[in-house]
Amino acid sequence: MPISHPELTQFLSHVHPYDSLSVAALEELSTSLDQRILPAGETVYNLGDTLDGIYLIHEGAVDVFDENGTQLSALGPKNSFGERGLMKGDVAVTSATVRQDARLLIIPPAPFRRLISANPQVRRFFDRTRPVAAPKKNDLPTTRVETLMAANPYACTPDTPIRDAAVMMRDKRVSCLCVATGDTLQGILTVRDLANRSVAEGHPTDAPVSQIMTADPITLPPSAIGSDVLHAMMERHIGHLPIVEAGKLVGIVTQTDLTRFQADSSAQLVGDVASAKNPQELAKITARIPQLLVQLVAAGNRHEVVTRLITDIADVVTRRLLTLAEAEFGPPPVPYLWLACGSQGRQEQTGVSDQDNCLILHDDLAERDRPYFEMLAKYVSDGLHICGYVYCPGDMMATAQRWCQPLAVWREYFQGWIANPDTEAQMLASVMFDLRPIGGDVSLFDQLQDDTLQRAAKNSIFVAHMVANSLKHQPPLGLLRGFATVRSGEHKNTIDMKHNGVVPIVDLGRVYALQGQLRSVNTRARLQEAEAGKVISPSGARDLLDAYDLIAQSRLDHQAAQIKSGDAPDNFMPPNDLSDFERSHLRDAFVVVKTMQSAAASGRGLIT
Missing domain, CATH: 3.10.580.10 (CBS-domain)
Known part of the structure; x- marks a missing residue:
């Protein structure tokens, strides 16, 4: 059954950029729309077809592909597609296929052109909408x-x-x-x-x-x-x-x-790191990372690809330092495992990263063995510092005796944090639930992670405390559709894209992982697995993923621009540097995060 014109007008009023139109303009637009219902698997249009107009998804899902059959977009309700072809002569420059039974609204070419001619905000939206770059062949x-x-x-x-x-x-x-x-x-x-x-x-x-x-x-x-x-x-x-x-x-x-693929320059850095003879040589290699970040961003790589490649280098640097340490101090007296937490643990390092790490030692450790691991930890931590991964301000490093312990002690740590989730326990658990093995005996961690996730998920009081802890970092939303910026100091009038940008989403992802006993520590993977495991609703997961992608990409673009200008990268982005379009979408992303935080706090965001 077709949707009535009043219902169409109501729907359009909640879709950007049509939400900027007057009521009269919305009603006029709704009367010009065509409607089409297509089943899953149906082709909307093929490359080179004459387009019926711009398509707007009312219900369902559509996938868009480039001329090589590479998927460019996976679109859901309120997303538009086909505008690239319409702006280039009404001929499709992509192809589109229905993934999930869909109802499509179509703005024919003539009404669309009248719309953008009479409404600068709508024209600006489509003028500024850049197509997602298709992955290059051999990339x-x-x-x-x-x-x-x-x-x-x-x-x-x-x-x-x-x-x-x-x-x-x-x-x-x-x-x-x-x-x-x-x-x-x-x-x-x-x-x-x-x-x-x-x-x-x-x-x-x-x-x-x-x-x-x-x-x-x-x-x-x-x-x-x-x-x-x-x-x-x-x-x-x-x-x-x-x-x-x-x-x-x-x-x-x-x-x-x-051989038929052209490796990114990150591979060259990895190869150089693997052959470095000392920490000083490693430091010369890691000094090239900022330029690598600029190149990766400029090439159109998504934020999760860039941060993964940057983190890969940190992982290899760490393992190389472990190898050099063992060469200097001899073989370890008992098996050990070096783990990273924080952004390295989540494989989300950017141009600004300190070190967060720890050591799990085999339970056969004797007191006489401790000096060996103290030397090893100091060698690796000092080496990481020289390489630009500065010491953790909170001393969350393997050099601290508290974080260099046998497996049995680590079990006691996690059991204690879960059983008695006071303020310190919440903070430590937040850090340590992002652990990822880097070098050594991985078996020391596998069972510990499984047991901890099971114990944590079963303790509703602990999960509730972790939810509360995840709300401490709030998105930077101000009054009157503005931003809440840093109020004083060196970074006054900027948005903290780390603590008020990505961290709230990182914290939500961690809560979902605990609730669903998910082993992933990467934030994007946690959100995807949370949806697949029905920890959160599909619509909430999609909205949060979209918000995360925009916020994380904006942060990375900001850092790349700073490096290109010869400045040290940081997480403080002046909102005045953004266009009206970018400000609007970034604020919408922060609204999504705030909404999901509220849902988590009330239990509505979790499917239990």
């Missing part, structure tokens, strides 16, 4: 591993004779074999293994490949991105990387697979 940062990997890789079993494996590699013309039992990866056998281990060490050719294979090799999931592969290869000096999903071998990526 590793935006290429998923599943598109790079060779599926169904050649494999043999652990008891396969070395001779048979060599014959298979020769006949198949491959440089490696995966060693697996069924679908479960056990190891990898490469041409280098045949030369360095079989021939050089004199293993009989009828011996099983298990004697010369590389057992438990590093793996990645298909959802990883191409730069993950390149970084891992350059850091570990390997040329083959198996791809595993849900414990099953599904593919492999080799250096040959990457």
Whole structure:
């Protein structure tokens, strides 16, 4: 059944930029609209088609693709599409397909042109709307591993004779074999293994490949991105990387697979870091990170891609420092795990980052072993400081004895914070729930994380305290559609894009992760998993993701502009530097965050 004109007028009055129109203009616009109902899977238009007008989604969802079939947008209610083609002669420059049964409102070309001619605010909106840049071909940062990997890789079993494996590699013309039992990866056998281990060490050719294979090799999931592969290869000096999903071998990526892709310059930094001989050399390499950030932003990469690549470098720097420390002090007396929290833990580092880290030690630790880990922690922390990851002002570092403890003590920490969520416990839990392993024995963390999430989710009082703690940072909303800026000091009249911008969303994401027992620590991943796990409503998740993307991208753009101007990047953005369009949308994003905070406080934002 078609929507009535009064209902259309009401709907348009809540959609930007039509909300700027007078009542008379809205009523006139509603009478000119065509309506179309399309089922999921239906094509709205193809590249090169003559457009019926601009499309506005009333209900449902639509995906927009470029000329190469690369998805540009995933749109929902109140989103418009087709304007790029209409502004260029009524011919579609993209294609659009219905993802979820949709009702579309169509503004025909003639009424649309009259609309933008008579209303500067509407014209400004469409003039300033920039198309989302499609990922460039051969761009590793935006290429998923599943598109790079060779599926169904050649494999043999652990008891396969070395001779048979060599014959298979020769006949198949491959440089490696995966060693697996069924679908479960056990190891990898490469041409280098045949030369360095079989021939050089004199293993009989009828011996099983298990004697010369590389057992438990590093793996990645298909959802990883191409730069993950390149970084891992350059850091570990390997040329083959198996791809595993849900414990099953599904593919492999080799250096040959990457040759057709042009790696981002972040890969060069990773390679240089992996070969650095001391902290001073590392510092010279990390000094290039600000320029890398500028290049990544200028290339049109989304904020989550840029921060992921920047964080990857910090991870490799940390692991290199751990390797150098062990070379200087000898092998560790017991297994350990170095973890990062804060922005590095969440893989969200920008151009401004201090260090937040800790050490989990094996429970076999003896008192005589402590000096070793004190030296190791100081070496790594000092090295990170030299490299620009300055000491944490709150001493949240492995150099503090409190944060360099055996696993049993860490269990007591989390149990105590959950059982007695006072102010300090809330603050510490907020930091430590963002832990991510960086280097060492990962098994020291896996069970700890699972147990802690289960215990936390079951304690409604703790979750309530964490919700309250997440509301301490408020979006910078002022009266009369303005912004609440910093009132005094060096950064007077600016918006704190960290503490009042991204942190409120980071805090909400952490609460959702606790509620849903989600293992992800990355904020965007937490929001997506919270929607998938029905922790929050689909509409709330989509709105919050959109708000987060705009706020985080604005913060990153601000830092890139500062670096280009020769200034040190910071998180304080003057709102006067923004256009009216940017101010309007940024404020709308802050309103979404405030709304979701209110929903969380009242319990309406959580689906329990």
